[in-house]
Amino acid sequence: MITLRIPTPLRPYAGGANEIQVNGETVGAALEELTNTYPTLRKHLYNEYGELRTFVNLYLNDEDIRQLQGTATRIKPGDRLMIIPSIAGGKGQVAQWK
Amino acid sequence: MADISTLSGVKIYKAREAGNLEDVVGNTPLLQLRRLTAHLNPGVRVFAKAEWFNPGGSIKDRPALNIIRKALKQGKLGDGRILLDSTSGNMGIAYATFGATLGIPVTLAIPANASSERISILKALGAKLVLTDPLEGSDGALRKASELYEKHPEKYFYANQYDNPANWEAHYLSTGPEIVEQTQGEITHFVAGLGTSGTLTGTGRYLREMLGKVELIATQPDSPFHGLEGLKHMPTAIKPAIFDPQLPDRTQEVTTEDAHRMVLQLARQEGLFVGISSGAAAWVALKVASELDQGVVVTVFPDAGYKYLSDRQLWEGN
Structure with a gap:
């Protein structure tokens, strides 16, 4: 089980939750489980080709998954995955924010 | 010209x-x-x-300057009072630019996921930054600024770009x-x-x-x-x-x-x-x-x- 943190604008599509527990061995699998549970989330996260939309940033324990292995990045129980829209394309100081 | x-x-x-x-x-x-x-x-x-x-690189120079001028005229700024607002970047850069040249200290609530360029520019201009939850975006920064003001109304002029008529008047x-x-x-x-x-x-x-x-x-x-x-x-x-x-x-x-x-x-x-x-x-x-x-x-x-x-x-x- 990992914890997925949901940004405010997406909470209405995720039953109002700010955190959701999901299973999966990779970031992609965790997102798959999330969007299977909440299908209306899918179009906000993926484009028509099934790729993550370019402004959607995912941070695994504060690290941008694009710097890791993308959606193939492996996850382990207790990890935290954060979904954040880029503002001005930035990852800014996400890692510094607590 | x-x-x-x-x-x-x-x-x-x-x-x-x-x-x-x-x-x-x-x-x-x-x-x-x-x-x-x-x-x-x-x-x-x-x-x-x-x-x-x-001069500050964006349209936000217009409302920022008008907000500052109006506040100075009304005596809400000056004597070291801090201009406070929330921003995702450009408005903050405009405040910090004119704050620097007019001698007004500036504190900004800004989402932590604002781009690194913006954060660097704001720091270069001497603004004090309060980073807010990236999950909550610009509304989170807005709530933070309003919270800071309510705690210390005597310290700040809360510019509040979302509600301040001097914004659209510019x-x-x-x-x-x-x-x-x-x-x-x-x-x-x-x-x-x-x-x-x-x-x-x-x-x-x-x-x-x-x-x-x-x-x-x-x-x-x-x-x-x-x-x-x-x-x-x-x-x-x-x-x-x-x-x-x-x-x-x-x-x-x-x-x-x-x-x-x-x-x-x-x-x-x-x-x-x-x-x-x-x-x-x-x-x-x-x-x-x-x-x-x-x-x-x-x-x-x-x-x-x-x-x-x-x-x-x-x-x-x-």
């Missing part, structure tokens, strides 16, 4: 007089889109206000009159993105009063979850008090992807290296223009592309 002569087809302009930084805010160029409009009816022209020509006093003059009153459609709604409200009110039937088109993201810096999805965001939903004739939604593609087209086909909200504005302006037989469509390009360079995926696209 008066045209004094023409030499080999190159216009020579009289140089601006020496003055202060605040004196060069506004009076930005109105640039015609040429190649991206080639498919339109010949009677249709599309123009954009090049707002990155402002556009009523400058952006609107400039557009009327630059189009010689021929503007038929005005397109502007909704963030605080200041640009649309102030410019729109002026255009309506001066010219009567100019059509006002508001632009907003197609979804509450988007990558359009500076723009708000009004139905789901905290509504700015200055927003008048009755003012626009219509609202056109734009996807982040369409805005991104348009940013590249503007760079590669018009030589305009602009930011993402300019891409959104251009996409809507061109859509509006494509439905016309005749008309002058004017929009606003809020800033240049420099502050978005860390977004590699955006600039390296095809």
Whole structure:
């Protein structure tokens, strides 16, 4: 089980939750489980080709998954995955924010 | 800038007089889109206000300066009182710019996911930053600023760009009159993105009063979850008090992807290296223009592309 943190604008599509527990061995699998549970989330996260939309940033324990292995990045129980829209394309100081 | 002569087809302009930084805010160029409009009816022209020509690099110089001037006049700023507001970047840069030159300390609540360029510029200008939860976006920063003010009202002047009438009044006093003059009153459609709604409200009110039937088109993201810096999805965001939903004739939604593609087209086909909200504005302006037989469509390009360079995926696209 990992914890997925949901940004405010997406909470209405995720039953109002700010955190959701999901299973999966990779970031992609965790997102798959999330969007299977909440299908209306899918179009906000993926484009028509099934790729993550370019402004959607995912941070695994504060690290941008694009710097890791993308959606193939492996996850382990207790990890935290954060979904954040880029503002001005930035990852800014996400890692510094607590 | 008066045209004094023409030499080999190159216009020579009289140089601006020496003055202060605040004196060069506004009076930005109105640039015609040429190649991206080639498919339109010949009677249709599309123009954009090049707002990155402002000294702080964005349209936000206008409202920031007006807010500061009004507060100074009313005695709400001065004597070391701190200007406080929330921002996702440009408004903060404008406050910090004029704060530095006028000796006003500036504290800003800013989402931690604002781009590193913005955060670096704000630090360079000496602003104090309070980073807010990236999951909560600009509304989270807004709540934080208001919380800080409520804790220490004696320390701060809370500029509150979302609710402060001096925001839209800046556009009523400058952006609107400039557009009327630059189009010689021929503007038929005005397109502007909704963030605080200041640009649309102030410019729109002026255009309506001066010219009567100019059509006002508001632009907003197609979804509450988007990558359009500076723009708000009004139905789901905290509504700015200055927003008048009755003012626009219509609202056109734009996807982040369409805005991104348009940013590249503007760079590669018009030589305009602009930011993402300019891409959104251009996409809507061109859509509006494509439905016309005749008309002058004017929009606003809020800033240049420099502050978005860390977004590699955006600039390296095809």
